[in-house]
Amino acid sequence: MTVETYTPNKTTTLETAKKTIAEQNENRGETATAGGNKIGFVSLGCPKNLVDSERILTQLRTEGYEIVNSYHDSDVVIVNTCGFIDSAVQESLDTIGEALKENGKVIVTGCLGAREDEIREVHPGVMGISGPHAYENVLEHVHQFAPKPEHNPFTSLVPDHGVKLTPKHYAYLKISEGCNHRCTFCIIPSMRGDLVSRPVGEVLSEAERLKNAGVKELLVISQDTSAYGVDTKHSTGFANGMPVRQNLKALSEELGKLGIWTRLHYVYPYPHVDDIIPLMAEGKILPYLDIPFQHASPRVLKAMKRPGKAERTLEQIKKWREMCPELVIRSTFIVGFPGETEEDFQILLDWLKEAQLDRVGCFKYSPVDGAAANEIEDQISEDVKQNRFDRFMQLQQEISAAKLQKRIGTTMKVLIDEVDEEGAIGRTYADAPEIDGVVYLNEEFNVKAGDIVDVAIEHADEYDLWGSVIR
Numbered sequence: 001m002t003v004e005t006y007t008p009n010k011t012t013t014l015e016t017a018k019k020t021i022a023e024q025n026e027n028r029g030e031t032a033t034a035g036g037n038k039i040g041f042v043s044l045g046c047p048k049n050l051v052d053s054e055r056i057l058t059q060l061r062t063e064g065y066e067i068v069n070s071y072h073d074s075d076v077v078i079v080n081t082c083g084f085i086d087s088a089v090q091e092s093l094d095t096i097g098e099a100l101k102e103n104g105k106v107i108v109t110g111c112l113g114a115r116e117d118e119i120r121e122v123h124p125g126v127m128g129i130s131g132p133h134a135y136e137n138v139l140e141h142v143h144q145f146a147p148k149p150e151h152n153p154f155t156s157l158v159p160d161h162g163v164k165l166t167p168k169h170y171a172y173l174k175i176s177e178g179c180n181h182r183c184t185f186c187i188i189p190s191m192r193g194d195l196v197s198r199p200v201g202e203v204l205s206e207a208e209r210l211k212n213a214g215v216k217e218l219l220v221i222s223q224d225t226s227a228y229g230v231d232t233k234h235s236t237g238f239a240n241g242m243p244v245r246q247n248l249k250a251l252s253e254e255l256g257k258l259g260i261w262t263r264l265h266y267v268y269p270y271p272h273v274d275d276i277i278p279l280m281a282e283g284k285i286l287p288y289l290d291i292p293f294q295h296a297s298p299r300v301l302k303a304m305k306r307p308g309k310a311e312r313t314l315e316q317i318k319k320w321r322e323m324c325p326e327l328v329i330r331s332t333f334i335v336g337f338p339g340e341t342e343e344d345f346q347i348l349l350d351w352l353k354e355a356q357l358d359r360v361g362c363f364k365y366s367p368v369d370g371a372a373a374n375e376i377e378d379q380i381s382e383d384v385k386q387n388r389f390d391r392f393m394q395l396q397q398e399i400s401a402a403k404l405q406k407r408i409g410t411t412m413k414v415l416i417d418e419v420d421e422e423g424a425i426g427r428t429y430a431d432a433p434e435i436d437g438v439v440y441l442n443e444e445f446n447v448k449a450g451d452i453v454d455v456a457i458e459h460a461d462e463y464d465l466w467g468s469v470i471r
């Protein structure tokens, strides 16, 4: 699901990826075409929302709209909102308020858009509201308030891969929408509906276009990546004229053929995940699994209505590591879920000690409007939540620090994310952008963003590494 797996390692706050068009243009080195009506855009929330923003922007550019960098230059401002937890709702409402104050003409879309009344109550002046992945509704609203410009799509400068809000060298690849589960703390299915997988041929041709545009790392995302193709009964699609089954293994195999990094997010530990591990061991996709375990106590997992068989997870992790010793596992957890006893929490700590996960994020449970978990008796006090959070993070910090110490003296491939006068920052296969650690390269001026270089690892702390490029 959305934010559950995107808790950064080092903080409990909801880190929303607020991307403006200014950043987008900087990242992509693109300039908007002149002559269209001018649209400002703010994208909040998780990578899945970011992909929705990219789709809307691509369509707007295709229609000839100009995408601008400031509220004042915009004819209309679109705010793509997040509505997952209270702080995300508040940030979305604040951003809408800011856009109304600075510009006045505001269209709202995204997860919070599914709760129109809530938005109207605070901001009655919003011109149009639509829910998540309602691309057509957003465009209809735009057409209403900023009429389509005269435009020749054959001569405009929409890149082949569409408009991207990420830096040029990595991109999110969304493989499905919605979710068939009903976890009690989550309202995503009520906002985004049941699972709908994108046709495998469509996903693969987007991946190919991204690679051709210079992308070096694909981040596969969805609400439930392991379930890819379940809704289509794993029917057969086509890619480059060849039949490809619509399931995670076949998709991963095909992505592996592109010769760029492929990283899987939001993978639930269903038995068939075992089939993906050999692809990691063979170097076809990155040996990295982002699995939102959320808890380890069977009682709490049952109350959460989590998918997957929790009792077997330690066994599975052991087996995967035997199959692929390089495997890095990232996860997120919720502490202080209603009814969580000290005994449940101790089960979680014991599980964490045993599992030795590489990267871990943690949330203190916070009720979400409309979530079934709100009805569970025995809500946990903020003090207890904080205490459990601190103990959990302390333990994970020790595990993470010990694991990173073992990297010292090794050589790792590093994908460079940014370079400035102080040096360069990159990531290894073990780190996803924005949520995991980084590698700092001191005084490295001969690399540029998007390069993949060999780095001798020299130093580590709890979360990050330091090293020098091997020449």
Ligand code: SF4
Pocket: 001, 002, 004, 179, 180, 181, 182, 183, 186, 187, 188, 189, 223, 224, 307
């Ligand atoms: S219902 Fe569960 S599996 Fe589905 S998006 Fe929400 S948390 Fe994730």
